[in-house]
Amino acid sequence: MNSKNEDCIFCNIVRKEIPAREVLRDEHVVAFHDLNPQAPTHVLVVPNLHAQNLSEFIAKASAAMKARLFAAAAEVGKRFERERKGFRVVINEGADGGQTVGHLHLHVLAGRHMQWPPG
Ligand code: 5GP
Ligand code: ZN
Numbered sequence: 001m002n003s004k005n006e007d008c009i010f011c012n013i014v015r016k017e018i019p020a021r022e023v024l025r026d027e028h029v030v031a032f033h034d035l036n037p038q039a040p041t042h043v044l045v046v047p048n049l050h051a052q053n054l055s056e057f058i059a060k061a062s063a064a065m066k067a068r069l070f071a072a073a074a075e076v077g078k079r080f081e082r083e084r085k086g087f088r089v090v091i092n093e094g095a096d097g098g099q100t101v102g103h104l105h106l107h108v109l110a111g112r113h114m115q116w117p118p119g
Helices: 009-014 054-060 063-080
Strands: 022-025 029-033 041-047 087-090 106-110
Touching (some): 009 029, 029 063
Antiparallel strands (some): 022 029, 041 106
């Protein structure tokens, strides 16, 4: 698996070189609680493959990994939602998208009512 970006914080979490509060791990993805949660539950789901953003991930990941990433986000959302009240999945890309960590991650937010539009 091409996840050997030494300087990438999420690659380090995938390799267990830095700790995270994991909620799910398999051959394609790792999910863990965000350090700075924006909701009662705020989990990040990342592919084990290093991809800078969604666009790069779509270009280089296998079909199986692409499918698993979205399935895992749904699993996490269903696990942490309040009584079938739902959850939000967010992907930020680039400076205008508000991305701060250069390894694709899906934010899964649950446990409160979400506002729309986002800021
Ligand atoms: P972005 O702004 O790129 O969409 O989201 C990056 C997210 O990663 C932020 O919500 C931030 O709190 C989270 N984050 C940054 N560094 C770490 C870390 O070392 N561990 C964990 N668990 N979350 C992190
Ligand atoms: Zn990475």
